[in-house]
Amino acid sequence: MEIIFIFVAFICGLAIKMAGFPPLIGFLLAGFALNFFGYEANANLETLANLGITLMLFTIGLKLNVRDLYKKEVWIGSILHTVIWITLVNIVLTSLLWLGISVFSQLSLLHSTLLAFALSFSSTVCIIKILEESGEIKTRHGKVSVGILVMQDIFAVLFMVFATGKIPSLWALLLPLLFFAKPIINKILERVGHGELLPLTGFMLAMGGYELFELVGIKGDLGALMVGMLLAQYSKAAELSKSLMSFKDIFLIGFFLNIGFTALPTVELVAVSLLLCVFIPLKFLLFFKIFTWLKLRARTAYLASLVLSNYSEFGLIVIALMVNIGVMDTQWLVILAMALSFSFVFTGIVYRNSHNQYNQFKHILKRFENPVRLPEDDYIQPKNAEILVLGMGRVGKGAYAALNAISGNKVWGMDADPVRIAKLQHQGLQVLVGDGEDIDLWDNMELSKIQLILLALPSIKDICNITEQLQHANYTGKIASIARYEDEIQALLNAGSDKVFNFFTEAGTGFAEESLQLLKPTVVDN
Template identity: 40%
Template sequence: MIEATWIAFAFALGLASRAIGLPPLIGYLGAGFALAAFGDRIGVGPRDSEILAHLAHLGVLLLLFTVGLKLKLSNLVRREVIGGSLLHFGISSLIVLPAIFFFLDTSWRDSLLLAVALSFSSTVLAAKVLEGKRELRAFHGRVAIGVLIIQDLIALVVMSIASGKVPSAWALLVFLLPLLRPLLFRLLDYSGHEELMVLLGLMLALVAGGLGFEYVGLSSELGALAFGAMLAKHKRATELSNSLWAIKEVFLVGFFLQIGIGGLPDMDAMLFAGAVALLLPLKGALFFFLFLLFRLRARSAFLSASSLTNYSEFGLIVASVVLPQWLTPLAITVALSFVISAQLNRISHPLYDRLAKRLIPLERDIRHPDEQPVSLGDAQILVMGMGRTGRAAYDHLKAQGWRLISLDSDLVTVKKSSENDRHVLFADAEDQMFWESLEMNQVKAVILAMNDPEAKIISTRKLRGKGFSGLIVSHAMYDDIAKQIEAAGADRTYLTMSEAGAGLAEHVARELRAAH
């Protein structure tokens, strides 16, 4: 009965939050506060809170496991990611620390831990916002996610140090974990695509990572992250992460409910949240200028900083371990920052367009890692997107003697493609400035091979808007998407699976004709 009450409260207030354009997480926090206010009347007691705390812990472990599945060194070992995250962590903590110490009259230890907790940005909110806008694979999206992963690693170190846990001698065995990677890869290969794969993920995150690390005196959160990271290079890591997404989200609802049930906010907590929310513009501005320092263009720096202008649920996780008395004020702070950040990210692109003339002069006058081409030279065919479809189209046309050039928004893909003797340049199809300055006088045809349907629609509109009258061809998974791309101005849109079936049938017919 109690579980039904939790679900009903969480769903109702989560739905209400979504209806007014706010993240459902805010509704879940509100549901927790509502349960705290009316718990006695509906029979929610300490035992129920313990059950909810256990579910919340499982949600945190699954969150960290899925973060580990995205830990790709190629996207992390970049100066703007490592330098930006570490410098922001250090500078913001040092700036906020004296203010907390003098105005809140807390100990230096508690002041430092509060400053550290407020230095983090929300992994869950940023990932959801970027995913909703289909910008996870864009350059600024990968920079933001990379910074968040570094912050998550810092949070784990802080929790381990501040909690005072002393690992046992058996903890040294964790250095042998990489030897298990071939076994883990094989287990994932053999687990199939259904419930066994989900159970494997749960076992690695909760049992091997969670309980296993606790038995040797290490953080269970660190264990979940470590086992996820060992599978990050597997070709099915993304599939495993997607299969666990719904389970993780449900358990994380328990985490936010638990925070609310911990106690209703008093006036002091509300004043604290309001005061700290005023620091959000400073947090975003610091990220922006640090990204410029590390040679990013103003647009990438602005959009990445916008995604990171919030406070983190990891700050709450840190507080739950080392600052339980500050959990409720921090929960209100995080919720308020989510409200502000959600609105900021909703208008981030038009806001940048309005501020671009003032922000672009702040760029460093050097070669930027996210610099985009201004001319496509003498290329006759442009291939946008160098995934499997794009590579196949590029190689086929190149073998026929056409002059080709390709664009992709993933720097790692650009580098690998260039190493394989393909002419590939970095570009973000959703960047207004890119289309305004691009020269493509010799291009006769454009092939849209990106995975994101919205990027294909935007690219088609931008191409026609700048006067391109050549052939635009795209592929799509679904008929309704194909119609949208054609409505935007594409000449032809082919359904991927239908073309694959037709190609397969043609091969069969050719073999039969050859046999007779």
């Protein structure tokens, strides 16, 4: 990647971040700006973009439980949405012929169907980025959204097979044997330790899965996703994902820049792309109606529908394929690239206040909620709870253990990750599944007896959001939270925390106090 690409991406990303929006919007703008000034994408940029997508899908797989795909809200929801969406958008596109816009007048039924199919996908890159930054990828709505994305990826792969006539080889039938390689891969991961070999192993596994699937005639990105899913239940999966996070984010900058290099649009093409963005609210409404019909809670349906309301890079791939084989005109690639960019901006702006939006409109949204709840959506009451620890990672689990030794069964732990909670329950801990940013959870919980809530979460944004939800729920007890950096302390105090502990300072203090206990016998002897 040329230095000018990095510089412009940094300037645009920083400017957009300072304005309060996701930096990825700035990277998109940087691509269009560089294109406008005559720069062209090179092979290195494309390689980085492809590597970023491969690593992203691999890390998605590391966090994905295969059983989540079996749930009807995922597979029925994705199929229903795709079929109904293509039908509705086809009708609308046909009616647009009467507007006299040249690009629409050239559309046949085949063209409009392909365009509707391309627009049916939601952006894996954009959505995973937003869910990761907000710490919601393992929440109920986060897992539903990721499940829908995986199903859409499968639809894309099947389409590519039929459209190109490229049939997987017979060797593809042997791919299930990868399951038997899992113990070997786990042993390798144990041997590499926690240093620089760990991310290198992640690169090897992601690219190895990609190349293996390509060799047997299946889209390589699906291979990276499947290898990640193969390792998802391994204890080191979370650490492996974290070690790849920075690399993935840097490489994905190449992807966003690449979109801007697609082409420079005319005024008419910009207008058409904006017109396509009018369909985005339709995508939201359709997802919301399907999710609530499938008995998801209104909040889960709302947040999942909102984050899925954008267009996808896979749509670009579908249209690019159609352009290459001469089925569609090149201008549609430009239009879709612009519509994709606008939809990213829409999601980035709207989703950042999604929890407050739900709080504001929940009385209306709950009218669409099915009275019958799915088992995993039932609220659990923590019996005799006086202290609640939110976030049962290493810090939260340590805090729970220390408090449990003092207060016994009056201490409960809570985490949004059901897999983690299941493991802790198996160990005998008093814990429950819950999303702290869910106002409905707090409204349905008896908070009058809870005197202290500890927020042991890595994201300051999550802590501030949870504090706000507790205030809305009229919680009157004390709140303690953890800051990783010194400049976060005042922000957390301003948000409503009664006490903020600096993670590294308090860890050092605790280490010193525990170590001093070793000297006490010596002091007594003297």
